[in-house]
Amino acid sequence: MKELRMKPTTAAHKLNGDITADALLARFQDHIKYSRGKHFAGATDFDKLASLSRAIRDLAVERMLATQQTYYDRDAKRVYYLSMEFLMGRLLSNNVISLGLRPVVEKALGKLGLSFEQLCNYEPDAGLGNGGLGRLAACYLDSLATLEYPGYGYGIRYRHGMFRQEFDNGWQMERPDDWLKFGNPWEIIRPEDAVPVLVYGRIENLPAIGDGPPRSVWVDWQMIDGVPYDIPIIGCGVNTVNILRLWSARAAEGFRLDVFNQGDYVRAIQEKNWAETISKVLYPSENTHAGKELRLIQEYFLVACSVRDAVRRHLKKHESLDNFAEKNALQLNDTHPALAVAELMRHLLDEQDVPWERSWEITVAALGYTNHTLLPEALEKWPVPLMERVLPRHLQIIYEINDRFLDSVRLRYPNDDERIRRVSLVEEGEVKQVRMANLAIVGSHAVNGVAQLHSDLLKANLVPEFAQMWPERFSNKTNGITQRRWLLACNPGLAALITECIGDKWVRDLDALRKLEPFAEKPEFLQRFLAVKQANKQRLAALIGERHGIAVDPQSLFDVHVKRLHEYKRQLLNALHIIALYHRIKDNPAGDFVPRTFLFGAKAAPGYHMAKRIIKFVNSIGEVLARDPDVRGRVRVVFLPDYCVSLAEMIVPAADLSEQISTAGKEASGTGNMKLALNGALTMGTWDGANIEIAEAVGLDNIFIFGHRAGQIEAMSRDGYRPHEWAERDAELRRVLASIRQGEFSPGAPGLFDDIHRALVEWGDTYFHLADFRSYADSQQRASDLFRDRTTWARKAALNVARMGRFSSDRSIREYAREIWNLRPVPVKVAAAKPTM
Numbered sequence: 054m055k056e057l058r059m060k061p062t063t064a065a066h067k068l069n070g071d072i073t074a075d076a077l078l079a080r081f082q083d084h085i086k087y088s089r090g091k092h093f094a095g096a097t098d099f100d101k102l103a104s105l106s107r108a109i110r111d112l113a114v115e116r117m118l119a120t121q122q123t124y125y126d127r128d129a130k131r132v133y134y135l136s137m138e139f140l141m142g143r144l145l146s147n148n149v150i151s152l153g154l155r156p157v158v159e160k161a162l163g164k165l166g167l168s169f170e171q172l173c174n175y176e177p178d179a180g181l182g183n184g185g186l187g188r189l190a191a192c193y194l195d196s197l198a199t200l201e202y203p204g205y206g207y208g209i210r211y212r213h214g215m216f217r218q219e220f221d222n223g224w225q226m227e228r229p230d231d232w233l234k235f236g237n238p239w240e241i242i243r244p245e246d247a248v249p250v251l252v253y254g255r256i257e258n259l260p261a262i263g264d265g266p267p268r269s270v271w272v273d274w275q276m277i278d279g280v281p282y283d284i285p286i287i288g289c290g291v292n293t294v295n296i297l298r299l300w301s302a303r304a305a306e307g308f309r310l311d312v313f314n315q316g317d318y319v320r321a322i323q324e325k326n327w328a329e330t331i332s333k334v335l336y337p338s339e340n341t342h343a344g345k346e347l348r349l350i351q352e353y354f355l356v357a358c359s360v361r362d363a364v365r366r367h368l369k370k371h372e373s374l375d376n377f378a379e380k381n382a383l384q385l386n387d388t389h390p391a392l393a394v395a396e397l398m399r400h401l402l403d404e405q406d407v408p409w410e411r412s413w414e415i416t417v418a419a420l421g422y423t424n425h426t427l428l429p430e431a432l433e434k435w436p437v438p439l440m441e442r443v444l445p446r447h448l449q450i451i452y453e454i455n456d457r458f459l460d461s462v463r464l465r466y467p468n469d470d471e472r473i474r475r476v477s478l479v480e481e482g483e484v485k486q487v488r489m490a491n492l493a494i495v496g497s498h499a500v501n502g503v504a505q506l507h508s509d510l511l512k513a514n515l516v517p518e519f520a521q522m523w524p525e526r527f528s529n530k531t532n533g534i535t536q537r538r539w540l541l542a543c544n545p546g547l548a549a550l551i552t553e554c555i556g557d558k559w560v561r562d563l564d565a566l567r568k569l570e571p572f573a574e575k576p577e578f579l580q581r582f583l584a585v586k587q588a589n590k591q592r593l594a595a596l597i598g599e600r601h602g603i604a605v606d607p608q609s610l611f612d613v614h615v616k617r618l619h620e621y622k623r624q625l626l627n628a629l630h631i632i633a634l635y636h637r638i639k640d641n642p643a644g645d646f647v648p649r650t651f652l653f654g655a656k657a658a659p660g661y662h663m664a665k666r667i668i669k670f671v672n673s674i675g676e677v678l679a680r681d682p683d684v685r686g687r688v689r690v691v692f693l694p695d696y697c698v699s700l701a702e703m704i705v706p707a708a709d710l711s712e713q714i715s716t717a718g719k720e721a722s723g724t725g726n727m728k729l730a731l732n733g734a735l736t737m738g739t740w741d742g743a744n745i746e747i748a749e750a751v752g753l754d755n756i757f758i759f760g761h762r763a764g765q766i767e768a769m770s771r772d773g774y775r776p777h778e779w780a781e782r783d784a785e786l787r788r789v790l791a792s793i794r795q796g797e798f799s800p801g802a803p804g805l806f807d808d809i810h811r812a813l814v815e816w817g818d819t820y821f822h823l824a825d826f827r828s829y830a831d832s833q834q835r836a837s838d839l840f841r842d843r844t845t846w847a848r849k850a851a852l853n854v855a856r857m858g859r860f861s862s863d864r865s866i867r868e869y870a871r872e873i874w875n876l877r878p879v880p881v882k883v884a885a886a887k888p889t890m
């Protein structure tokens with residue numbers, strides 16, 4: 054596995070060894086004065102944050118230039134990660150760590166009596182994503198840079214990222230995110246690299262020239278400009294600084310020239326607004342496809358800007374696009390950028406005059422597609438009439454791709470209309486729809502799922518005809534997380550303890566954690582391991598106290614359920630168990646219960662009514678329990694508002710138990726499961742997604758697995774699942790359901806949770822809560838029993854940490870690089886910047 058020469062992280066410190074605390078301090082103060090235009094005395098907290106960030110960015114820029122020059126000189130193959138989401142979170146702390154400058158920064162700030170940690174907390178999250186898929190993209194950028202791969206992120210610079218969540222009487226309220234309000238010190242705008250993007254219009258068919266092919270031109274389009282903003286992605290302990298390029302939409306120079314020419318200057322300026330709406334807001338829904346025109350244009354905008362940029366960079370070095378696929382790989386983060394298939398074809402055909410067959414070879418060889426979901430409601434399908442209006446030329450190309458593809462299928466499988474119907478890029482029906490997953494599969498040389506089970510189900514259930522036709526195209530690439538953010542930066546206590554025991558090799562080679570295994574047998578180590586966890590729990594308890602005025606008991610078991618709110622993720626199953634516990638306490642108020650704090654964090658898509666009601670339900674349960682003296686000191690339910698990356702960085706290190714309880718077969722992978730286990734939480738999980746691989750890695754003795762397996766769930770779906778029968782057979786569950794129906798958790802508002810009750814009992818319990826309840830409740834009981842013996846618990850938790858090496862995004866990225874991108878590391882040599890005093 055070890056292809057890379059591992060440099061010890063101390064190298065990171067050496068790289069900037071020649072910047073002293075005094076030199077950094079001078080640069081910081083210069084930025085206060087010359088970038089912010091203030092005297093130090095008048096500088097706000099944000100001025101200080103921005104100035105430190107700019108001082109750090111300056112150090113990174115030197116290497117960014119050297120990195121780009123190296124890639125150009127060496128004619129390196131590059132990978133472009135195309136994603137509608139990059140959930141970056143905060144950048145300062147991670148960038149300082151990557152540069153090995155933490156001690157220097159702390160010393161410098163210390164001279165002014167400033168705290169680095171506090172300063173970091175003023176940075177707004179770059180919340181340009183919904184959840185797992187967006188955060189995965191951010192982790193992958195970190196690994197690409199750290200492993201010295203020539204990799205770029207391409208995304209959209211949303212003016213408003215993921216909404217801020219507030220609670221009003223327990224109901225979710227969405228407030229606009231305004232992350233750019235005070236400016237973004239990390240970005241570099243590059244107006245000189247702006248690219249034109251065309252939408253709308255129609256196709257005009259021209260007569261063929263001689264016996265050449267019929268020609269068509271796209272006319273009457275409207276033009277938008279994509280303006281790039283670059284954010285440096287700093288590799289940890291290396292010179293590599295890659296780039297995340299985010300596109301912002303502006304009215305093009307010639308936009309609505311017709312209206313200007315009519316003399317209606319003011320209206321013409323007003324219409325510029327339309328262009329700018331394209332990058333205004335992130336669609337805040339995960340795993341649903343609403344089919345909105347603006348979203349389609351956003352997806353096309355990303356693809357058009359990125360393809361043009363990649364082509365331009367290629368042509369700086371090469372004469373033509375003939376070797377484009379040898380020198381470039383484009384990875385599609387789900388189907389959201391799947392229009393890249395049609396756009397790259399359009400470039401080759403219409404702008405470079407490459408013949409169809411060769412254009413197609415190049416396109417398929419350059420593209421790879423990662424699938425992140427099997428949920429049918431999440432599969433992107435765009436109505437043909439909409440596409441015809443917005444992207445007439447692309448629709449034409451998609452039809453041509455489909456015709457040729459279906460011809461090849463008919464050759465191989467004659468007289469198989471059913472197969473043709475299923476694999477077609479166009480779904481027939483009242484309104485025809487373009488199936489983006491089919492387009493992505495046909496247009497890519499590699500297709501992968503994100504955990505073994507998911508990749509298997511993808512082949513077996515979602516697209517069996519494609520898997521049969523092209524078995525070599527399909528593979529698995531199990532997700533990973535970056536240990537630089539999700540251990541080193543967010544859990545300094547545990548990171549220091551680990552490094553003290555086994556050295557710091559794990560920072561760049563997570564498999565090194567294995568050396569921690571023998572320590573799990575040493576009582577002194579376990580005591581310190583527990584002390585770190587305790588301190589992290591106290592840190593979180595303090596935050597909850599400050600922000601919400603709620604006192605949680607840091608001695609209690611912290612049971613953490615953080616992820617997007619979705620029925621398949623079954624926050625509701627957790628709630629049912631809490632109610633059962635409550636009833637047990639009421640029945641036996643003198644009983645000996647292991648105290649628990651149930652912590653939830655989750656945003657619901659604004660239009661997802663059931664999800665919003667589940668949030669209200671959990672909040673209401675929390676209120677009822679908080680008011681009941683019998684419960685005091687035993688169970689506390691806290692739904693933390695506005696779950697986001699920076700809040701996760703506080704919660705993850707403090708968790709004892711990690712809830713990963715999706716209906717088996719529904720969660721493609723999960724990555725929160727990895728973050729929590731890496732930080733020493735035990736997993737309470739179903740046999741789903743990456744939970745399976747985590748269980749195999751840590752051992753079944755060190756994880757709580759419960760519930761029906763994917764095959765059993767499928768069988769129940771097929772043979773008829775009758776949820777009420779599961780309730781009839783279980784007195785405790787019956788009582789839980791009855792208490793919901795009787796309004797026990799909606800005092801003064803009977804009927805408030807009737808829909809929740811009905812969804813479970815009458816409407817078929819789509820996600821099998823009732824079928825898994827008993828197994829879940831029993832498993833939870835085992836967790837409580839185990840928690841009484843802290844040392845045994847700590848031993849299992851430590852073994853989890855020691856055995857999580859496989860779940861580093863470094864491993865994932867190496868697999869993508871070798872098996873899909875054919876990409877090699879390109880180390881960057883650079884003399885570190887000489888500080889100017």
Ligand code: 26Q
Pocket residue numbers: 183184185186187189336338339340341342343344348389425426431433503532720721722723724742
């Ligand atoms: C699509 C069309 C229109 C509007 C929005 C969307 C949209 C946006 C985001 C559809 C899906 C998403 C996000 C999906 C996602 O985060 N999936 C998760 O990906 C993780 C990384 O692979 C997995 O670990 C999770 O299991 C999976 O749910």
